[in-house]
Amino acid sequence: ISDLGPWLYGRAVALWVFGRSDPRQAVFAAKAGLALAIVSLLVFVDDHPFFREDLGKHYVWAILTVVVVFEFSIGATFSKGLNRGIGTLLAGGLALGCAELSTLTGKLEEVFLVISIFVAGSVATYLKLYPTLKPYEYGFRVFLITFCYVMVSGYRTNEFIETATSRFFLIALGAAVGIGVNILIYPIWAGEDLHNLVVKNFMGVAKSLEGCVNGYLICMEYERIPSKILLYQAHEDNLYSGYRSAVQSTSQEDSLLGFAEWEPPHGKYKMFNYPWKSYIRVSGALRHCAFMVMALHGCILSEIQAPPEYRQIFSAELHRVGIAGAKVLRELGDKVKTMTKLTSIDILAEVHAAAEELQKKIDQKSYLLVNAESWEVSKQGNDTTKDGTSDVIASSKPILREKSLHELRSVKGSMMNTSYSRFDSSSTMDMTFRLSLWPGRKSFHPADPIPSEQESKTYESASALSLATFASLLIEFVARLQNIVDAFEELSVKAEFKDPVIEPGEE
């Protein structure tokens, strides 16, 4: 019990920090309390005959409706409220019809009652599982509750109509209070959230892209790759979290879209049928690019790594593409944020020029990317390259990396640990445990510690090709940017984004 004090204090601090991070949550909580308090005030109205009779029995419906309808965003509140209203109306109507029928059945009234509840329960439950009706799941639930309730209490009191109407009246009251408080006081819009989410995704992917390119150039290595990355779980890693949250946000976007479509025009979104779907399309196009960033990150995670000297040679070009690509993403994200159309200047000009330059550089230096020694062609030229890169070739070696899950046998490492001391010598302990290694695992047996020359050459060529892969993926990323621009232009026309302020000197 002596631990309870600090524990409670810790919780309280966590809640306070949580509240500070997004003040809307605290405001929303206060609104919910207010709406409940307002509804509970009705309990004091006890001189009106209509109220007096019903409140005792059905008062709970008003409270229940407020609790259920009071969702975080306006769109969610509307959609739940409407589901509830329609479900109640339909159920009430159907129950009244069944009540009329049940009076005709005479003595079989009890049997009819149970059978009709069974049939209604089965049909409504079946329908709500049907994919296209899933969004109305809540309406089906309300339908079931109301139907059963009206049927059952009607049987006891024979007041079907009164039960249905008073229930509907109190639900309408609860919904009015809930929706009124939620909209009139500091409304929270799902559309706004969707808008911000798309902007955040742009910034996240830009950050990941920049991080991946820069990380690749400084030959960043993971001492141990966090197993969360290998298992695609959430993880605080600068390169990883940005693209992961963009890729993972699909379901969040879908639910926000479902709510945003219910919201009336408001604030910056002054239009009926606001094109929220186009925001999703922009985000989808961004995701298509984010997959390439993911693959770039894969090159950093990979076991086979290009030698740093080679990376240096392409450093300027890779860097330029990375900077320009991230700049385009940030600029597009900013345009989405400020709801501005693109200028007449081609936003992709710089990144395309940078990618082309990278492509040309690869073209010129492509002999670095392959293992020319193994070619069956004359090799005398290799010794006298014009720009003195032959010494680079001679000095560079493929680099292997230690991994947490699949450690490489350090056979190669022993060949070069004079120059590369990245191998964590402590991990050789579990080497006997993990003999299943790759690549080259078949020929690198402990009994045969020195790999054949051919094996080691295969390594070298793989390591150089990995640089080519990185560059190709980066170029493919640039190619996919057009996609985002197209989706953005569609959005900016449909959503009537404002024209950019044209700076002097522009056409």
Add this chain to the structure above:
Amino acid sequence: ISDLGPWLYGRAVALWVFGRSDPRQAVFAAKAGLALAIVSLLVFVDDHPFFREDLGKHYVWAILTVVVVFEFSIGATFSKGLNRGIGTLLAGGLALGCAELSTLTGKLEEVFLVISIFVAGSVATYLKLYPTLKPYEYGFRVFLITFCYVMVSGYRTNEFIETATSRFFLIALGAAVGIGVNILIYPIWAGEDLHNLVVKNFMGVAKSLEGCVNGYLICMEYERIPSKILLYQAHEDNLYSGYRSAVQSTSQEDSLLGFAEWEPPHGKYKMFNYPWKSYIRVSGALRHCAFMVMALHGCILSEIQAPPEYRQIFSAELHRVGIAGAKVLRELGDKVKTMTKLTSIDILAEVHAAAEELQKKIDQKSYLLVNAESWEVSKQGNDTTKDGTSDVIASSKPILREKSLHELRSVKGSMMNTSYSRFDSSSTMDMTFRLSLWPGRKSFHPADPIPSEQESKTYESASALSLATFASLLIEFVARLQNIVDAFEELSVKAEFKDPVIEPGEE
């Protein structure tokens, strides 16, 4: 109205087909109807004094509980039932405490009532937004409803304790009926669904991998890339749907995991604390591989394509890796399905051997992957390769492809449309509309239809490097397989999978 008949018929057929696809849904619907019918039977018990008094007023709680608690899987039913029970208990206790306090306040009873509802409403709403408490969201809702209801009806009748206890009794009754029917008749387990989902993901990724490798080798092309792929939406495409559903299933897995952890040992899962989390880990490792398949698919979608003649040269090796990789995935999926441990034979031996062979082949033929002409080294060797591939080089040209969203200017096409007639001539119509093209868009103006020699060489080298990228990605995919095997071994130990039947002749 004449359209209504066919429309209804069409809906009915769709529902029937839906029911046939997974009979569990229809069974579940019938179970729900049954549970409601059983609860409604209680309305006929009217000679017991306890029932008689309460049923009229609070009967609705039993119905409400059944409707709310009756979830598709056993785990979801338990978790909702428990949330409901604890929420009701806590709220009842707190409301009784508040009631005691309110009698002390004397004349201020009304004020105290409203304030306590406001405070409880705000605090509960705030807490339920806190991330770690999100799973208990439903419990907080029930808490709020019960608290307000007990407070309000207690005020009117001054029977706080009776309201709270009868409510709890009826909720327990409803929960017992709901849970009883759901478990005793044809139970549907979330754990089973999770298990099957993981197996399905394995098969989907294997199908995508095979499809991508085979598609790449037969130079499959999309006439127009479906915009759904470019926007990462669901789409029926053999290569795409397999890995997409594996990547997209995270949220489904998480919710199934949340339910499966509530389920008691049953069927094949005879263990307390069954390691459902390890299934998620296996699925995460599979997803990490699926991203590479995604990148392979990106090579097929890409604008810059390797010439078919080059692909033919690596055809056997690429094919072997694709087959072996898909076989490993299917085998692992099958082991998960049948809950069998791995045999002592290394499951990855063949795929590693295949990947190594591919790597060697790339190494030998790497001159095909780069544009040797642009090298600043002696080139006389290129004319006399031993295996006669020089004619292949001479005859091959980079291939461009028509795209729906970013069509390439057919300037290059006009240079080679004698041999490649893939360009859809109708699409030249909107060429004036889409002048923003890439790559080479700056230099390929309509006024200057013939590209400079340098531009076209840059193309050629990019197109050959795209083959190297495909191969590197495939090799990285193979490297990531170890990850899945490790995760699977962890699962197979923790979940006590059965030992494989060792065939004769094996050690």
